Amino acid sequence: MKRYMAVWFRHLAADRLALRYPGLRQQPFVLVAPERGRVMIRAVSREAGALGILPGTVLADARAVYPDLLFYDDDPSQDKLLASLAVWCYRFTPVAGVDGTDGLVLDISGCTHLWDGEEGYFETIVTRLQAGGYHVRAAIADTMAAAWAVARYGTTHPVVAPGGQAAVMRDLPPEALQLEPLLTERLRKLGFTQTGMFMDMPPAVLRRRFGPQVLDRIGKVLGTLPELLVPVQPPEPYVERLPCLDPIRTAPGIELAIRKLLETTCQRLQQEEKGLRKARLVCYRTDGGQQLVEIGTNSPVRNQEHLFRLFELKIDTIEPDLGIELFVLEAPVVEGLTTQQERLWDLDTCGKKDAVTKLLDRLESRIGAAAIHRYLPEEHHWPERSVRSTNDVQEAATTPWPEHLVRPVSLLGAPVRIEVSAPIPDYPPMLFIHKGKIHKVVRADGPERIEREWWIEKGLQRDYYQVEDEEGGRYWLFRSGHYGEHKPEWFIHGYFA
Amino acid sequence: MKQSAERDEVIARLRGEILSSGSTVYSSHSNEHPDLGPLNRAFPGDCFPFRGTHEFISHTSETAAATLGFMTGLLSRLMKGPEMAVWVGAHRTLFPPGLKAFCVVPDRIIFIDLVSEKELLWVVEECLKCNALAAVVGEVPDIHPIALRRLQLAIEKSGVPCLLHRHRPRSVENTVCTTRWMISPMASLMEDGLPGVGYPQWQVALLKVRNGKPGSWQITWDGQQFQHGYTEKVGEENVYTKAG
Missing domain, CATH: 3.30.1490.100 (DNA polymerase, Y-family, little finger domain)
Known part of the structure; x- marks a missing residue:
């Protein structure tokens, strides 16, 4: 069986301002906004409400009665505040949602035993919200609509016993059904000052006289029709x-x-x-x-x-x-x-x-996933593109590693320019200068021409040579471009073992 | 004659006892041991004590590449089984396709690239605790003796070999590693008269080995295994007398 709790923030906008400016606490003040050329009161503090000022009054009228009344501009960003209050409520229940502009609704089924029953649960939430500076009223009932009604219009005990919503609703005014204002007005005009006076009428009569909305709301209050709670944070399945x-x-x-x-x-x-x-x-x-x-x-x-x-x-x-x-x-x-x-x-x-x-x-979990790689072969000859890094430990290579290509053990991050003296075009150099040191080439293999793959990028091809100097160091050099057509440049790209 | 045979037997037995009681984990199953070809003779019991920390020191880019080649060859001996290896480094230059020449399948290595040295050692230690790995390679220029000791303790539990490449170390102090190597490149090995670059050849200096004979050899990699270099046909006459 489901149980719901509705929380009504009676002066949410005013409470929020009072929390920000503690000097406003216990002060009558109103929040105003211009509307159709007049300045209207949008929200009032509890003390202003006690003076009889109602939201929807023109500010000038209220000031005529209370010339010292404080007024501030209304900031319509309360939605965020309500949502954050709903998130705060997640410590009491796994499902919490925002209800209208001034209320929260919590699905408390199966949560209350941790606070020694519903009474204790109710007390905890209300006292903690009140200690936080919010003026709240709340109620617990079997349905969301009933809890909503009791929180706003209830006069008796706020915790409605399971199955007791029909009895409680009888004494409440028709506004407690959350009907359209026109419909409520009509009900009142006809003398229905309590819900109980028309709740038990045959459904066909109610539908003919007041439309389907009344039946729908009564069904939701009594729990015969389902009502959906939209949580502020979608619940995780696990x-x-x-x-x-x-x-x-x-x-x-x-x-x-x-x-x-x-x-x-x-x-x-x-x-x-x-x-x-x-x-x-x-x-x-x-x-x-x-x-x-x-x-x-x-x-x-x-x-x-x-x-x-x-x-x-x-x-x-x-x-x-x-x-x-x-x-x-x-x-x-x-x-x-x-x-x-x-x-x-x-x-x-x-x-x-x-x-x-x-x-x-x-x-x-300590160093981050970006630091861990494995390398798999790619079908490219261009050295920089011949491997692909992956984070997956179990991913298998789709192509075999090339068997007969000569590749160095150590590759420089980017090729480095070197000075060479090459005797004949298309021959490996006789000597090259790298980092100020002259290396005399004793043996060489090559060239291995690698094209840049024109469908990926444009540029000159490379002719790679494996060379060995007098001291036994083995290097991977390449010449960029042809002799004749371009001015060839030489680079060192790696070291062999 | 009989006496000397008995004496030899006793000495062999005692030697075995010393080895098995030492901190180096020593196993009598020789088939489990990686075969390093001509280098085997330098190690206690003629087999490479792979369960330990092995330092490789290099100072220039050329020697670093030669060291990487030798380490990869060694790694291929350690990765005979189906296990993976981990390669941890800060400034890694290793080019995965180049490993193929040393019989290592590059996708069986997990590379971890880090910046901070402290984290690097933490990662190496964590990896060494995992006995599902064939080997852990760390590229750390300098290592504090206490940190090395921690690695050694992890190895004693898990039996995972640890290769440390120390490129341009600030100092080569006498650390508690199991073996210390210095590899420098030599002219490649090619049949006489043929042009081109042949099998890589290195001057392999074993600077320190616990309970073994340090030495220096010319070693080549013939695409499958370690072999004697071409001047090293005579035998191991240039064995160092200094023990580690």
Whole structure:
């Protein structure tokens, strides 16, 4: 059975201003905005409301009665504030959504036992919001619409017992149904001052007289029609939550929490034959801050010990500050990992692939994935393009490594210009000068002509020579361009062993 | 005659005991040991004590390339099984297709490129703890004795060989490595009268080896394995007397 809690911020805009400027607390003031050539009051503080000033009044009228009334420009960016309040509420429930312009709605099914029942839960949220400087009213009921109505118009106990929404709604005014203003006005004109007076009328009569909207709203209040809650943060399919009785501030405490979360997550992954590729630990602090730690793996994993070791490397980046009251472990990316696959891995020809991927996961979480590469051959002769780097440990080469090409062991990042003296065109040089040192060429092999691949880039071809100097150093030199047509230039590109 | 045979036997047994009790992990299965061709004779029990740290020192770009070639040849001996190797470095110049000439399949090596030396040593140590690797190669110019000791401890647990390429080190102090090498290039080996560049040949100096005989040899790589260079047919007369 579902339970919902609706929170109504009665003076959200004014509270927000008062939080920013503490001098405004306990002061009657209004927020105004120009509308059709007049300055209208958009929102009022609690004290201004107590004076009888209502939103929608013209400012001049209010000032006529209260000449000292403070007024400020309305800042219509409250939506963000509401959304951030909803995110704050994630410490109480996994699903929280924004409701209209001044309310939140929380799906609290199965959450309240952690606060000793609904009463304690209700008290905790309301007192903490009030301590934060917000004037709120709230209610708990079986349906979102009923909770909404009781929070705004309820006069009795705010926690409606399961199944009790019909009885409570009877005493509320027709506005509590969230109908269009015209419809509410019509209901009132006809003398329906309480919902109970028309709720039990036959549906056919209600539809004929007031249209389908009334029936729809009554159905949503009573729970016979479903209502959708749009959460501010879409829920992750794999989430484990661990609320703590006392705020946790020490590393061993955090370790324990991670272990507990991983245990349940891995159990679930095991049942569903999944392995996780990415996991995120969100720590909600008592002071409202959040700490985020993320890990990634190279292959789907559901080994608790391995995942824990990945998190262990990051524990010291978590700042518990005053203490963490809630840990949430999310697995945004999961992949299929059957039990058979797991077993195959242990037996595969390498037998050790698993250990290597685990090692790389650990390295990656500290030094970043960008530092780790493997190289696979590409079908290009141009040396700079002959290899392709990949981050995948298991990716296999699509083409074999070239067998009979002479390639140096050490390649310079970019070819370096050298001075040569070459006796005859198309012959290796007799000597070359590199870094101020003269190398006399004793032996040479080549040339190997490599074209630049005109469909990729334009430029001169290279004629590569393998040369050896008097001291036994072996070099990879090339001449860029032909003799005759261009002025050839010589470069050194690598060293042979 | 009988006495001397007995004495030899006792000496051989004692030598074996010393080796097995030493910090170098020593295995009696000779087929597990990498075959270094003519270099085998320099090592205790005629087999390369691969489970240890091996330092290779180079000072110029040419010697660095020769060292890389020799290390890759050594790596190919260590990578006979299906395991992968890890190559950790800060300023890596190694060109993967060049490894093919030394019987190493380049895609079986995982390259890790780092900037900070501290992280580099951490990565090397982490890799050495993983016994699913064939070998770990680190390019570190200088290493603190304590850091080297840490690597040694990791190796004793996992048995993964560690090759350290020390290019342009500030000082070559006497560290606790298992072997220390210096490779310099020599004229390549080609049959008389043929033009062109032949098999690479190096002057291989084994500066230090624990319980073995340091020495210097001319070694060539014939595309498959290490061989004697062309002047080295006579035997190992130029063995150093200094022990590491």
